[in-house]
Amino acid sequence: MVFMEAARDLIEVVTALRNANDALLDATMSGDVAEATRLLQHVAVLERRRNRLVHKSNPGVAPSTSSYESSVPLRDQVIRALQLTGRPSSARLVSDVTKSRWAERVDTAKLSYLRRDEGRSWQKSQELPGRQARDVYVVPALTYDRFTPVRGTVALSAWPTGLRLIAPLSPRVDMLHSTVALAEEASTVAGTNYEAPMMRLMARLGATIPGVKPFGAEPQAVIQAARAELKEIEETDELERSEAAERAHAQLDAKALLFGTQIRAVTSHAAGGSR
Amino acid sequence: MTNTAGPLDSFRGEFLRQPLNARRVAGALEAPGCQRRTVLDAAAVNLDKLGSLVSGLPRDRQSPFALTRGNQFEQQVVANGMAEIVSLARRHLGLEIPEVRQHDLSASALREAYPGVTGTRMNELRVRLTRQRAEEMLTEPSQAYNLIRHAMTRLDFGGEIVYLEQDVLAFAVDGRIHVVEIKSYPCIDGRADPTKASATVRQTAVYVLSLQQLMVEIGAPPDVVNTTTMIVLPENLSFRPTAVTIDIDMYVRRLRRQLASVPQAAEILDGIPTGTGLPAHPADGASADEVAAAAMAVREALASLPPRFTDGCVSCPLFHHCRDEAELHRSTARLGSAVAGVCGNVTDIAAALDLAEGRRAPANASEAAVAATLARSAAAARFAAGGLA
Secondary structure (H helix, E strand, O other): OOHHHHHHHHHHHHHHHHHHHHHHHHHHOOOOOOHHHHHHHHHHHHHHHHHHHHHHHOOEEEEEEOOOOOOOHHHHHHHHHHHOOOOOHHHHHHHHHHHHHHHOOOOOOHHHHHHHHHHHHHHHHHHOOOOOOOOOOOOEEEEEOOOEEEEEEEEEEEOOOHHHHOOOOEEEEEEEEHHHHHHHHHOOOOOOOOHHHHHHHHHHHHOOOOOOOOOOHHHHHHHHHHHHHHHHHHHHHHHHHHHHHHHHHHOOOHHHHHOOOOOOOOOOHHOOOOO | OOOOOOHHHHOOOOOOOOOOOOHHHHHHHOOEEEOOHHHHHOOEEEEEEEEHHOOOOOOOOOHHHHHHHHHHHHHHHHHHHHHHHHHHHHOOOOOOOOOOOOOOOOHHHHHHHHHOOOHHHHHHHHHHHHHHHHHHHHOOHOOOEEEEEEEEEEEEEEOOEOOOOOOOOEOOOOOOEEEEEEEEEEOOOOEEOHHHHHHHHHHHHHHHOOOOOOOHHOOOHHHHEEEEEEEEEOOOOOOOOEEEEOOOOHHHHHHHHHOOHHHHHHHHHHHHOOOOOOOOOOOOOOHHHHHHHHHHHHHHHOOOOOOOOHHHHHOOOHHHHHHHHHHOOHHHHHOOOOHHHHOOOOOOHHHHHEEEOOOOOOOOOOHHEEEEEEHHHHHHHHHHHHHHO
């Protein structure tokens, strides 16, 4: 019986895997580096064998993602990057930050799907009272006048409404704040593998701020220059954003407040197209 | 405005139509006085298809790699709140620190707010929004946007409405609007390829002119639109943006004169036999005979439109056709603008040679002047050749 044989093989591999994992735990606890390294490789080999066996007997099981892709889900990658930048960020910045800080690739093409999934998930959590709502959702940043999603810019639902609205000065203000956050992060990861890429990213963003030298700027210099520019424009931006936020709270329902005004068919009159 | 559309449309007939863009309007500057090109442009004929049909050669297309590179560069320059543009505009256009209020009028950005609006309606929407933004600049400068991405304006080209998309408009609160154009050919040691740079300048002149017309429409002085424009290019062989500013006033004025003469396209058509028009473009799977027949019909139609063959014609899709025609007629234009200029109203190569060698007496005063110049040149050429031998 081929099937029985396959099942026996699988049981054998899984048992070996369990033993190897236990041994790995012991080795790590006792600080035996060489043994831990060997066991880590052994576990990886066993896992691959186990996966092959499972797929052979159940071809319907989805194959695990290729080892070249990040194991961190896109949603977590985006949330993590946004928590670092602290401000609404373009897909491009999310991808750059993830690459520099965590050496992972973000599939930006899938961001629009993520946005839609987040919208659905939020909707479900509202409809089914028993369902646990998530702590935070990835939401689009919204325009400050019409409250429609801003193309390719994401934010976190936990942020105050004003922060998620993009007023005329906001792209620059947010970029400066993000640069400050990235410069601070670059200082904290000093001495690790992530230092060099973080410094490069920070220097690239910082080079557009007056008073920062074009190459190899120090984090502290970038932070100071960014704060100096912020001092001139931030107050106006905060005012415009908070006014817009007040209007938003007065006009919009809970869903529109997070995901933007409902997409509706626009008549030719509203679009101003027919004349 | 549309009185020229009738005859021009019937001239184009069933041939493929291609809406005009800035590049093509700029082409009007490259071929000054060419009635053939003027009519074809005003009739919005697809020139690329026409050129490859009549010459039998496929038209050179821009490489997809070059296009990708261009898009990547543009994306990078406008990323992170147009950070690079902000920095370059402060340095080169004198924008102040707070002048960073920005707005995106790209079709893709507006689609989020206006779902279902496409094509001409989207263009009209963008034109209307650009106009509103421009009005804000005049009425409430401190509240207006300083950097507008992908603004859109209209230009009337012989009755044909051309939609023009500017890469970025930069507005300084003291009342200046500058056009910013992003290109991806490199600026090496502060110098760019002159051919490409002059094409960019002419294209940018079209933007400036249409913006000046917009200003007049909303009752503002046209010189609010500054003729100093900023061209953003990759620096040396890197992808880092750098910028140059150029005053293109001369080109704008030249273009304005030329545009004013465009409606005469209908008059040119009045002078040719009625019923002259382009054939339908052969379908994809058409036989060689059908293609040849269509090419012949196109040649007949073109023959009735007088060309003006000059050095600027190289970039025109009809270049090969007009060059062969000039050669066939033994026209001095075939030898380049410099030679044709010297020969004045003696347009035939054989006649010019006869005058130079003294085989024919000049018929009038202007021919006598040409003959004298040519005779001197011929003597100099003989002397040079003899001296070398």
